[in-house]
Amino acid sequence: MKIVGFRTQEGLRLGVIEGDRVIDLQAVDPSVPNDLAAVLSQHNGDLEPIGDAKLRPKDTKIPIVKLGDGQAMLIYATAVLGSGRDHAKWQSTHGVGYRYYPILKAGNKSLDPLDPNVPYCESHMQSTSTEEEEVMVLSEDCETCQKFAAQYKVESVKASNDPTRIVLEFETDGSLSAKAVLLATLDILGKRFSELATQAAGLA
Numbered sequence: 588m589k590i591v592g593f594r595t596q597e598g599l600r601l602g603v604i605e606g607d608r609v610i611d612l613q614a615v616d617p618s619v620p621n622d623l624a625a626v627l628s629q630h631n632g633d634l635e636p637i638g639d640a641k642l643r644p645k646d647t648k649i650p651i652v653k654l655g656d657g658q659a660m661l662i663y664a665t666a667v668l669g670s671g672r673d674h675a676k677w678q679s680t681h682g683v684g685y686r687y688y689p690i691l692k693a694g695n696k697s698l699d700p701l702d703p704n705v706p707y708c709e710s711h712m713q714s715t716s717t718e719e720e721e722v723m724v725l726s727e728d729c730e731t732c733q734k735f736a737a738q739y740k741v742e743s744v745k746a747s748n749d750p751t752r753i754v755l756e757f758e759t760d761g762s763l764s765a766k767a768v769l770l771a772t773l774d775i776l777g778k779r780f781s782e783l784a785t786q787a788a789g790l791a
C-alpha cells in the first residue's frame with residue numbers, strides 16, 4: 588500500500604494510491620486528522636493510526652520531521668513480520684541474561700532479594716556460592732546496604748544461590764513490550780519442542 592500526502596484547496600491531505608488514482612483518506616475515514624501538516628511536524632505519538640488503533644507507535648516521543656509551510660511528507664510504508672533468528676533487524680530483545688535465584692538471610696530471617704520492599708544490594712549482598720551460605724558484611728559507604736542494615740538491624744547477611752530457580756532478565760528495543768516478547772518466545776519454543784517431540788516419536 589502506498590500512502591501519500593497531497594495538497595488540495597483544503598490543505599494537506601492523506602491519500603492511498605490505488606492504480607492511477609489517489610483515494611482521499613480523510614474523505615473516506617473521519618478518524619484521519621484534518622490538520623495533517625501540524626500532526627506530521629510533531630512526534631510519532633501524534634500520528635493517528637488509520638484503522639486499527641493497535642498500529643499506534645509504541646514510543647511516542649520520537650520526532651519525525653519539522654515541516655515548513657507548503658511542505659508535505661511522502662510515505663511508503665510496508666510492514667514485514669519476521670523473527671530475529673532470520674535477521675537481526677527483527678531482533679527486538681537485547682541484554683538477555685540469566686542467573687540463579689539469589690538467597691538472602693538477615694539473621695535467621697529468610698528474605699526474597701527480588702521483593703521490591705527489600706533493599707537488596709547487588710554489589711555487596713550477591714554471593715557466587717551455590718553450596719554454602721556466605722557471610723557478607725554490609726558496606727558502611729553504600730546507601731542500599733545501610734538502608735538494609737537499618738531495616739533489619741544487622742551488620743552482615745548470609746547469601747547464596749538457588750540453582751533450581753533461574754532469573755531471566757532482558758530488555759526490548761521498544762518495538763514490543765517485554766510481556767509481548769516473552770509470550771511470543773514461549774509460543775515459538777512450544778512449537779519447536781512439539782516438532783522435536785513429533786520427530787522423536789517417529790524414531791524406530
Ligand SMILES: [Zn+2]
Nearest residue numbers: 708711729732
Ligand atoms: Zn551495598
